[in-house]
Amino acid sequence: MRSAARGLALVLVALYSLAPFLWQIVTSLKPAHELTSLPPLLPSRIEFASYLAIFSDSPLLRAVVNSLIVAGGTTLLALVIGALAGFALARLRVRRRAAILAGVLVVSMFPPIATVSPLFLLLNALGLHDTLLALILTYTTFSLPLAIWLLTNFFRSIPEELYIASRVDGCTPFQSFYRVMLPLASPGLAAAALLVFIFSWNEFLYALSFTATTASRTVPVAIALFPGLHEVPWGDIAAASVVVTLPLLVLAMVFHRRIVDGLTAGAVKG
DSSP, X not given: OHHHHHHHHHHHHHHHHHHHHHHHHHHHHSOGGGTTOOSOSSOSSOOOHHHHHHHHSSTHHHHHHHHHHXXXXXXXXXXXXXXXXXXXHHHSOOTTHHHHHHHHHHHTTSOHHHHXXXXXXXXXXXXXXXXXXXXXXXXXXXXXXXXXXXXXHHHHHSOHHHHHHHHHTTOOHHHHIIIIIHHHTHHHHHHHHHHHHHHHHHOOHHHXXXXXXXXXXXXXXXXXXXXXXXXXXXXXXXXXXXHHHXXXXXXXXXXXXXXXXXXHOOSSOO
């Protein structure tokens, strides 16, 4: 009975969590005349017109490519800088380590709306307005605190004896980092990478403020600016939401074991 109750509870939680995504799928498959009426709850017939429209009559494909470039570049920078900083804070003799971690945490507490104007002026002065590089640099700044905190705690969970043994064998601190510690930290890296990628993929405020043309707009902005002269194209918006959510679902399913390991435990267990 306990096992059945636990299973039922998990199913209900899963359905509750997946309900918005499932509703988007249903909406994207409905005929146009059924989009604003209930009943029917389910489409009377399945149509793929919305999916054809978003790839033929909208710049969604370009936005998806832009989002992949921005999210991929941000993830790469955040992992490189975050791994180096996390290793240094976890294993090297760094003065005022607690103050540094507190400063990193303070950076993440600034609300985005408070930093949009100064960042816009700075990027405009540097000639980076309406470029993908502007988004990559901005996202890296605000995703680094998460990556540094997560990777610092993960490097701390790896037995210090491994690091000491590598130093005894003649490795420099950097050689110990990339030959010994970094491979063991792969679950933590996977967790940090996915969280940073999701943040970069879904971010809207900076993408809307720092881009002005379809050449650099990302997915959230492209969906928000879907044309609708006399009515909102709910079917197209739902279809686009389903399409841009699928890459995140695939990443989560492929790397879910490493993500759980990275968020809950160390790479080496005694």
